[in-house]
Amino acid sequence: MAPDGHTEAVVAAISERAFSELVARGTNAAVLLRGGTTMLALLFAAVVAGPVVAASLPEERADALYHYYSGGGIDVQGPALLIRKNFAEKYSINASYYVDSISGASIDVVTNASPYSEKRNQFGLGIDYLYGDTLMSISYTQSDESDYEARTLDVGLSHDFFGGMSTLAMGFSRGDDTVMRVDTSFEDTVDRFQYRLGWTQVLSPTLVAALSYEGISEEGFLNNPYRSARVLGASVQERYPRTRTSNALGIQANKYWGERSFVTQLKYRFYVDTWGITANNIELVFSRRLSEKTEIGLGGRFYTQTAANFYSDNFAQEFRYMARDKELSDFTSASIGGRVSYELFRDKGRLAKGKITLMFDRIHFNYDNFSDVRSGELYKFNANVFQLFFSAWY
Amino acid sequence: MRKLTLLLVVLLLGACAVQPWVRPYEREALADPLMSFSQDPLADGARTHVFEVREGARGAGRSHGGGCGCN
Numbered sequence: 001m002a003p004d005g006h007t008e009a010v011v012a013a014i015s016e017r018a019f020s021e022l023v024a025r026g027t028n029a030a031v032l033l034r035g036g037t038t039m040l041a042l043l044f045a046a047v048v049a050g051p052v053v054a055a056s057l058p059e060e061r062a063d064a065l066y067h068y069y070s071g072g073g074i075d076v077q078g079p080a081l082l083i084r085k086n087f088a089e090k091y092s093i094n095a096s097y098y099v100d101s102i103s104g105a106s107i108d109v110v111t112n113a114s115p116y117s118e119k120r121n122q123f124g125l126g127i128d129y130l131y132g133d134t135l136m137s138i139s140y141t142q143s144d145e146s147d148y149e150a151r152t153l154d155v156g157l158s159h160d161f162f163g164g165m166s167t168l169a170m171g172f173s174r175g176d177d178t179v180m181r182v183d184t185s186f187e188d189t190v191d192r193f194q195y196r197l198g199w200t201q202v203l204s205p206t207l208v209a210a211l212s213y214e215g216i217s218e219e220g221f222l223n224n225p226y227r228s229a230r231v232l233g234a235s236v237q238e239r240y241p242r243t244r245t246s247n248a249l250g251i252q253a254n255k256y257w258g259e260r261s262f263v264t265q266l267k268y269r270f271y272v273d274t275w276g277i278t279a280n281n282i283e284l285v286f287s288r289r290l291s292e293k294t295e296i297g298l299g300g301r302f303y304t305q306t307a308a309n310f311y312s313d314n315f316a317q318e319f320r321y322m323a324r325d326k327e328l329s330d331f332t333s334a335s336i337g338g339r340v341s342y343e344l345f346r347d348k349g350r351l352a353k354g355k356i357t358l359m360f361d362r363i364h365f366n367y368d369n370f371s372d373v374r375s376g377e378l379y380k381f382n383a384n385v386f387q388l389f390f391s392a393w394y
Numbered sequence: 395m396r397k398l399t400l401l402l403v404v405l406l407l408g409a410c411a412v413q414p415w416v417r418p419y420e421r422e423a424l425a426d427p428l429m430s431f432s433q434d435p436l437a438d439g440a441r442t443h444v445f446e447v448r449e450g451a452r453g454a455g456r457s458h459g460g461g462c463g464c465n
Binding site: 063065067069080081082096098162163164165194200202204205206208210212213214215216246247248249250252254256261263269271273275277279281287288289295301303305308327328333357359361363365385387389391 | 414415416418420421422423424426428429430431434435436437440441444445447448449450451452453454455
């Protein structure tokens, strides 16, 4: 049967180059297309012929990191590891370990309880499977503290279109948390569902942009069980709604300037949730390769949010829901940060490359309606964040 | 109607075969690690966690999974 007008249009749309790619891949669709011409073969060919540059597995690398946070009366530090290994050119497995050792007392604890120390251990395991231009991923993460356990199962899928010019990504996470209090037998749960959708687009030889959406729906005990609200100056247990749904939309663009290895990254996110919080944050980063071995980056980030509609620094009367958690107040934060990395070696034994990197952020938090009950003044604090890590590619 | 639907499906699928307007040999800058959205996944994830546990907003970033470590 001769092809009709529609099928000819499809044939015209499939370029010679893409056709060659099909042949190179040895697909039966190409044979069917040349010989003739069933609609199914054309449809299949139209789908698989698109990408000229196939998707690829993540880089094979290992990272060993030490992180340190100090601010607001607490210190958080610990090691982290991430190892990724590919095999059979189709599979990539990764394993991670992350530790937060927390000590000191934040403003919430200082005014309500005693200083404390605790440790959070997080383990992760994941596998990616590459099929043509589609990368499928599944991972499991487990986080344990003395008073909080979190289990998260995540599945993701990304597909390259238009010769690798565009990538569609989607994902779903299911979280199952247990909330406890170390000094009582209190125990409750949180169920979490996360939905992600993203589109990455190459816009020019020096410009790439990404649009991402994430919706999160939670149900369960969403308070921090240690924190208190104030009613006419008296402390009472915080009471939060047992459901929360949030929507976040992010956009990011990376631009490469000239031949000087100079890159600017611009990120913006808009956030809104059913608790009445609306947030915006914007970040700008400048990165530059100073020499073959040395890279530097400098950037700034600004964040602002409105308070949850059941937040008050000091309630005039009791309400069904009451919060005095500073993370739910009106506040802004501004940070400046930098990174410097140095390539230690190349082609050494089984390792292709080794690099050491230092990252630094200084963050200023400024609360508009959360006061320090010790002084009565609005609360603010500075935090310093360091990360030092070694990375090896193989 | 059926033919129109078929035409739309064919045209949409045909769009998958659009020639890339940035050729592979023009992608040197795009392949530079500095152009990556997440050059160091482990460090970027840890940094995202620092902000997420101290801010009301979450999501549309590049981290997922667990725990708080935030008292």
